[in-house]
Amino acid sequence: MLSFIRKRAFASLISLIGLLVMVFFLSRLTGDPASLFLPVEASAEMKAEFRALHGLDQPLLVQFGQYVGNVLTGDLGESLRKARPALDVVLEAFVWTLWLAVITMTLVTVCAIVVGSLAAFRTGGFFDRFSSMVSLIGASVPDFWLAIVAIVVFAIQLSWLPTSGTGSLAHWILPICVLFVRPFGIIVQVVRGSMISALSSAYVKTARAKGVKSGPIIFVHALRNAMLPVITVIGDQAASLLNGAVVIETIFGFPGVGKLMIDSILQRDFNVVLAAILVTAFAIFLMNLVIDLAYALLDPRIRY
Amino acid sequence: MADHLLEVRNLSVDFHTASGVVHAVRNISYHLERGETLAILGESGSGKSVSSSAIMNLIDMPPGKIASGEILLDGKDLLKMNAEQRREVNGRRIAMIFQDPLSHLNPVYTVGWQMREALKTHGIGNTQAQAEALRLFKRVALPDPERALDKYPHEFSGGQRQRVMIAMALALKPDLLIADEPTTALDVTVQAEVLALLKELQRETGMGVLIITHDLGVVSEVADRVVVMEKGQLVESGTVRDVYRNPQHAYTKKLIAAAPGKGEMHEPETGGDAILSVRNAKKFYGGFEALKGVSFDMKAGETVAVVGESGSGKSTLARILLRLEEPDGGTAHWKGKDLFAMSPGELFKLRRDLQMVFQDPTQSLNPRMTVFQLISEAWVIHPEILPKAKWRERVAELLGQVGLSSEHMGRYPHQFSGGQRQRIAIARALALEPQLIVCDEAVSALDVSVQAQVIALLDKLRREMGIAFIFIAHDLPLVRDFADYVMVMQKGEVVEFGTVAQVFDNPQKPYTQALLAASLDPDPDVQAANRNARLANVS
Numbered sequence: 069m070l071s072f073i074r075k076r077a078f079a080s081l082i083s084l085i086g087l088l089v090m091v092f093f094l095s096r097l098t099g100d101p102a103s104l105f106l107p108v109e110a111s112a113e114m115k116a117e118f119r120a121l122h123g124l125d126q127p128l129l130v131q132f133g134q135y136v137g138n139v140l141t142g143d144l145g146e147s148l149r150k151a152r153p154a155l156d157v158v159l160e161a162f163v164w165t166l167w168l169a170v171i172t173m174t175l176v177t178v179c180a181i182v183v184g185s186l187a188a189f190r191t192g193g194f195f196d197r198f199s200s201m202v203s204l205i206g207a208s209v210p211d212f213w214l215a216i217v218a219i220v221v222f223a224i225q226l227s228w229l230p231t232s233g234t235g236s237l238a239h240w241i242l243p244i245c246v247l248f249v250r251p252f253g254i255i256v257q258v259v260r261g262s263m264i265s266a267l268s269s270a271y272v273k274t275a276r277a278k279g280v281k282s283g284p285i286i287f288v289h290a291l292r293n294a295m296l297p298v299i300t301v302i303g304d305q306a307a308s309l310l311n312g313a314v315v316i317e318t319i320f321g322f323p324g325v326g327k328l329m330i331d332s333i334l335q336r337d338f339n340v341v342l343a344a345i346l347v348t349a350f351a352i353f354l355m356n357l358v359i360d361l362a363y364a365l366l367d368p369r370i371r372y
Numbered sequence: 373m374a375d376h377l378l379e380v381r382n383l384s385v386d387f388h389t390a391s392g393v394v395h396a397v398r399n400i401s402y403h404l405e406r407g408e409t410l411a412i413l414g415e416s417g418s419g420k421s422v423s424s425s426a427i428m429n430l431i432d433m434p435p436g437k438i439a440s441g442e443i444l445l446d447g448k449d450l451l452k453m454n455a456e457q458r459r460e461v462n463g464r465r466i467a468m469i470f471q472d473p474l475s476h477l478n479p480v481y482t483v484g485w486q487m488r489e490a491l492k493t494h495g496i497g498n499t500q501a502q503a504e505a506l507r508l509f510k511r512v513a514l515p516d517p518e519r520a521l522d523k524y525p526h527e528f529s530g531g532q533r534q535r536v537m538i539a540m541a542l543a544l545k546p547d548l549l550i551a552d553e554p555t556t557a558l559d560v561t562v563q564a565e566v567l568a569l570l571k572e573l574q575r576e577t578g579m580g581v582l583i584i585t586h587d588l589g590v591v592s593e594v595a596d597r598v599v600v601m602e603k604g605q606l607v608e609s610g611t612v613r614d615v616y617r618n619p620q621h622a623y624t625k626k627l628i629a630a631a632p633g634k635g636e637m638h639e640p641e642t643g644g645d646a647i648l649s650v651r652n653a654k655k656f657y658g659g660f661e662a663l664k665g666v667s668f669d670m671k672a673g674e675t676v677a678v679v680g681e682s683g684s685g686k687s688t689l690a691r692i693l694l695r696l697e698e699p700d701g702g703t704a705h706w707k708g709k710d711l712f713a714m715s716p717g718e719l720f721k722l723r724r725d726l727q728m729v730f731q732d733p734t735q736s737l738n739p740r741m742t743v744f745q746l747i748s749e750a751w752v753i754h755p756e757i758l759p760k761a762k763w764r765e766r767v768a769e770l771l772g773q774v775g776l777s778s779e780h781m782g783r784y785p786h787q788f789s790g791g792q793r794q795r796i797a798i799a800r801a802l803a804l805e806p807q808l809i810v811c812d813e814a815v816s817a818l819d820v821s822v823q824a825q826v827i828a829l830l831d832k833l834r835r836e837m838g839i840a841f842i843f844i845a846h847d848l849p850l851v852r853d854f855a856d857y858v859m860v861m862q863k864g865e866v867v868e869f870g871t872v873a874q875v876f877d878n879p880q881k882p883y884t885q886a887l888l889a890a891s892l893d894p895d896p897d898v899q900a901a902n903r904n905a906r907l908a909n910v911s
Contacts, residue, residue, distance in 0.1 A: 268432075270475040277428050278490045278540070279463035292480045367480055368524040 069364075072372030073357065080353040084346070088139070091345050092132055092338075100124075101148060101336035122148065135342070144346070145339035149332075154339035158325065158347050164234075165317070165324035166351070169309035171240070172247045177302055180252050184259025185286050185294075188267055199256060206253025215246045215319045232321035243320045247313055251305035258301045259294065266290035295366050303359040307352050375447035376403040377580045378427070378548055383441030385422050388434060396422045399440070400606040402599050406547065409574065409581040411595035411612070413588070413627070415819035416790065419604040420584050424550045427582075428468055429458045445548070464494050467541035471553035473533035477525035483536045484521030490543045508539040512569060530682070531562035535569070542573060549574075551583045555590060559681035559846060564890040564906075567594050586819060588631050589892025592616065592899040600624050612896045630824040631894040633849025637872045640856035644671045647707055647840065648693075648808065654701030655688050662688045664864040665702065670857070672807065673838040677855035677872070679845055679887070685864040686844045690810045693842070694728055695719055724754055727801035731813035733793035737785040743771070743796055744781040750803035757804065770799040774829055791822030798829065810842045815850065827854050848891045852876050860884045 102115040102124065110118075119125040123134065138145060144155040183203075187196040222242060223231040230239050266272065267290045275289045314326035321327075325344050332340040364370045385397040397419040404410045414420035425431045427443055427450065443450040445465060450458060470476040478486060487505035492498065502521075509517035512535040525533055534554060541549060551570065555563035571594060574581055583594060591598050591612055599609040600623065607621040619625045646669040655663040663685045670676045678686045692699040695711065703710045711722060730736040737746055747770060748763045758766055768778035774795040785793055794814060801809050811830070815823045831854060833839050845851050851858060851872070858875040860868040860883065868881045879885045889906055893899045 270470065270472065271478040273430055274468075274470065274476045274537075275478070275489075276430055277462055277468040278493060279459045279461070280489065280493050281459065284489075289478055293478070368482075369479060369526050 069372055072360075076357055076360065077353075080356075084349055084353070087345060087349055088136070088342070089132075091342055092135060093128070095333075095336075095338050095341055096128060096131075101338065139346070144343040147332075147340045148337045149335055149340075154337075154343040155347075157340055158328065158343040161323055161325045161328040161344075162347055162351070164322065165310065165313075165326065168240075168243060168247065168313070168317075168322065168324060169306060172244050172309060173251070173302065173306045175244070176248055176251045176255060176305070179248075180255035180259055181291070181298070184256045185263050185291060187256070187260045188263030189282070189286055191264060196260075200260070203253040203256035203260075206249045207257065208253070209249060211246055211250055211313075212315045212319060214249060215242070215316055218242050218246055219319070232319070234323060243313075243316055243322055246320075247309065247316055251302075251309075254305065255298065255301055259298050262294035262297050263290055266294040269293070292366055296363060299359055299362055299366070303355060306355060310351050310355065311348050375444065377406045377408075377446065378582070379403040379442075379444040379447075380423060380427070381442045381444065383423055383426060383443065384439040385419075385426055385431065386437045386439045388437060395439075395604055396436075397426070398604045400599075400601070400604075402606065402609065404548070404580045404582055406580050407574070407578045408597070409583060409595045411591040411598040412582065412584045412601060413586070413591055413598050414584075414601035415586055415627075415821065417603070418601040420586075420601045421552055422604075424468070424552060424582060424584055427466060427550065428462055429455075460494075463490055463546070464544045465546055466548045466550065467544070467546040468550040468552065469534070469537045469541050469554050471556050473530065473537045473557075474525060476537065477533060479525055482522050482524055483528070483540075484523075487521070487536075487540050487543065490540050494544055504543065505539075508543060509536075511542075511573075512536075512539045514539070529562075530558050531566060534558060534562075534566050538566070538569065538573070542577070545577055546579060548580045548582065551581060553585055554583070556585070556587070560848070560892075561681065561886060561890040563590075563892070570594065587892070588616075588628065588820070588894035589899070592894055592896040593892050593903070600627070616894065616896055626821060628894065630821040631849070632820075632824065632827070632847070633852050633893070635853040637852060637876065638675075638854075638856045639873065640674060640871055646670060646705075647672045649705040650693070650702070651704070652702035653689065653692060653699055653704060653712075655685070655692055655697065656700050662864050663692070666861075666864075666866055667702075668859055668866065668869060670840060670842070673834060673840055674857065675834065675841040675843055675855045676857045676859060677843045677845060677851040678859045678861060679848060679851055680861035681846060681887075683863070684861040686861050687812055688864075689861075690728065690812050690842065690844055694726055694810060695722075696728075724757070724804045725807045726810065727804055727806040727808070728810045728812065729794070729797050729801050729814040732817055733790065733797045734785070736797055737793060737800075739785055742782050742784055743767075743776075746785070746796060747771075747800050747803050750800065754804060766803075767799075770802055773802065773833070774799045775825070789822075791818050791826060794818060794822075794826055795829065798826075798833075802833070806839065808840045808842065810844070812844045813846070814843075816845065816847065823850065830854065848876075848888060849893075860887065 102118045106114055106118060116125070123131060135145070144153065146152065147154045147157045150157055183199050187199045190196055219231050219242065222229045229242055233239060267286070272285060272289055275285050280289070311326065313324070314330055316322070317324045317327040318330060325348060329341060329344045332344065360372070364372060380403070381401050382399050383397055383401070384395065384399050387394040387396055400423060402410065412420045412423070422431070426438060438451060445461065450461065453461070477483065484505055487508065488498070488501040491501035491504055496504065505521060506517055509520055514520045514532060514535050525536070528536065554570070555566050558566060567590065570581065583590065585591060595612050597610065598612050598615050600607050600615065600621065602623045608615060608619065608624045615624060616628060619628055649669045651667045652665040653663055653667070654661070654665055666689055668676065678689060680686045688697070691697040693704060699712045702712065704712050706722065706725070709718070714722060744764070744767050747767045751758045751763060764781070767781055771778055771780055776792060776795055776799070785796065788796065815826050818826060827850065830841065834841065843851065843855055855872050858870060858872050859866055860875065860881070862883050868875060868879065868884045875884060876888065879888055889902065893902060
């Protein structure tokens with residue numbers, strides 16, 4: 069088990085390095101931060117001074133070397149805009165995103181498992197057809213459209229909920245509900261398919277021959293076996309939320325890492341962009357590790 | 373008149389499928405007393421398992437539907453009970469064991485958990501369930517029963533898993549045990565042990581046993597009476613001896629005639645040069661030595677049967693001879709060249725001479741290819757054999773040789789029965805005009821009567837085309853009718869090698885003797901004599 073974690077950590081390290089290289093150089097291709105950052109009327113001297121101050125006048129490779137050295141000592145540089153350590157800025161935003169993702173995915177997982185399992189239990193029945201329709205719509209509706217409609221209906225016309233921002237529990241409701249829809253639709257369908265095959269398996273037949281009740285057959289015998297493919301998809305969906313639900317966070321003015329990333333890209337705040345990418349990549353690495361461990365926990369035949 | 377323990381009256385079960393209604397079981401009736409064993413004998417598709425599924429309420433409805441009939445347990449009609457009452461009966465009054473204990477045990481829970489569940493479902497407390505589970509594990513003679521409770525199904529051998537299933541089924545001392553092909557997936561010696569255990573437990577508890585099987589040998593070993601089913605109908609019933617000695621229905625006669633192990637044994641010709649000469653073949657899987665130096669010779673047109681139980685290395689031998697896996701030592705000279713040392717180019721040419729037919733044609737034939745594509749693919753790979761213009765003609769000819777017709781060319785594997793699929797696999801092997809075909813359990817998955825047809829086909833090919841066969845099997849009677857030489861393997865080693873007559877009539881090694889003793893004879897009298905001899909040996 070430990071050697072498995074070490075191996076995974078090493079493999080992830082390599083991809084993190086690759087990511088770092090790519091993002092660092094690509095972001096330098098998008099334009100000169102000095103012209104963007106300083107007023108239009110700034111003189112060439114001011115720009116040169118700005119570049120010298122932030123090391124932007126050095127050759128790219130030198131900049132990169134310095135950057136990697138700093139990353140290794142835990143220093144991800146200063147945010148150009150906020151004049152604070154980039155890591156602090158990112159972690160602050162990441163906590164918001166993390167909460168949003170955790171709450172949404174917990175709700176999604178619980179609801180999708182219950183709905184998908186019940187649909188699979190009576191295939192072709194009313195509930196199955198109804199939930200299939202709902203989940204198909206959920207999986208296909210564009211989330212930005214849903215967000216706008218939700219704001220128009222619940223915030224503007226009914227005035228039940230705030231349109232955007234943070235501050236109270238009510239501010240969380242719309243973003244969570246909108247983010248809930250797509251992963252729910254996808255996961256319900258995966259749960260349903262996986263449960264149908266688990267419920268028609270031989271061990272379920274044995275359980276029925278033993279006289280086990282329907283409840284335990286669905287949620288004890290079949291579900292644990294059906295969870296393996298489901299967990300993969302849950303991880304996949306959770307990863308896209310951890311990356312920052314860019315569009316939704318922007319629409320709802322939610323101060324998460326997705327919004328921070330977009331803002332920083334537009335402002336050429338390289339250090340923040342790089343820090344945000346590193347933090348989310350690290351979070352996703354941790355999450356994948358948890359998923360691998362969950363596999364082993366659910367299925368005794370899997371041993372690393 | 374007192375009620376029978378179980379009585380099935382005029383039962384009909386239909387399945388409503390997309391392509392119409394299938395009458396899986398039509399108007400069948402049988403009964404069973406306490407302490408009695410009734411066998412339902414039939415081939416695949418005969419509906420033999422459907423009636424037992426109906427007894428256990430395991431038929432999915434829809435698509436299934438009980439069209440008519442009654443199932444009386446002690447005179448009470450199960451079909452008139454509600455779902456909750458049926459559930460109460462399952463496990464407590466009637467229990468069931470299945471063919472493949474690996475897939476019928478839940479892989480993600482310990483066997484102890486599954487045992488306790490069986491007991492707790494019917495209202496027994498946790499502590500008592502634990503004690504009872506341990507007692508039952510001891511009773512079915514599982515090694516180290518305390519620790520066995522905490523193990524998962526995949527950590528047991530096939531025979532041990534079936535013992536777990538039996539322990540679980542007997543947990544609540546049911547009045548009726550339904551055993552659906554309980555030993556089909558097991559080795560012969562393990563099969564004998566499991567059947568003996570079932571008999572013993574039946575004597576102890578006085579339960580009725582309904583055993584569903586395709587194997588006449590199993591019937592003659594355990595059953596008192598037998599009902600024979602064909603295409604959903606009950607065609608014959610009676611005591612085992614009466615039915616075997618004096619079958620009335622044509623189908624029963626055919627089944628009995630198809631049982632292997634009664635024909636003339638081959639007397640191989642002497643002289644001639646070996647085409648394949650294997651010396652000291654070895655194979656390791658990690659630290660495990662799967663083949664510990666196997667040597668044998670075979671001549672053109674000869675059949676060498678390789679028999680042994682699971683784990684004996686017989687399939688490994690086949691795979692390294694075809695270089696589907698790399699050997700770890702030894703030589704194998706094919707017409708003077710060592711095929712273990714061949715380069716990929718030489719090996720490619722060799723593939724024409726050596727072909728393989730696998731156990732399960734459902735898996736070995738690509739489901740997305742038509743029969744024409746499957747067979748002609750050989751010529752895509754080896755274009756020098758046949759110009760493309762002649763492919764259709766030759767495929768038709770090959771299909772004719774294996775007893776199919778040219779109109780089957782455009783169909784897909786799923787449109788055929790198991791036996792037909794295996795014929796397609798054989799036609800595919802023949803497409804390259806091989807001189808040696810390795811059959812790895814090529815007929816094990818087939819029904820007895822189909823088995824006999826495929827064996828007859830292979831025999832014809834040997835006679836007419838001079839093809840040599842390496843015939844890997846666990847079924848000894850089958851080998852007896854078909855092979856020239858028999859090689860008995862155990863734990864990666866050759867235990868005994870000789871002509872078929874030598875091995876069957878005068879086995880030298882204790883392991884061969886044990887194998888032969890454990891193999892079941894379809895004749896109930898012969899089987900009873902064998903059993904008594906075995907028991908006398910033990911005591």
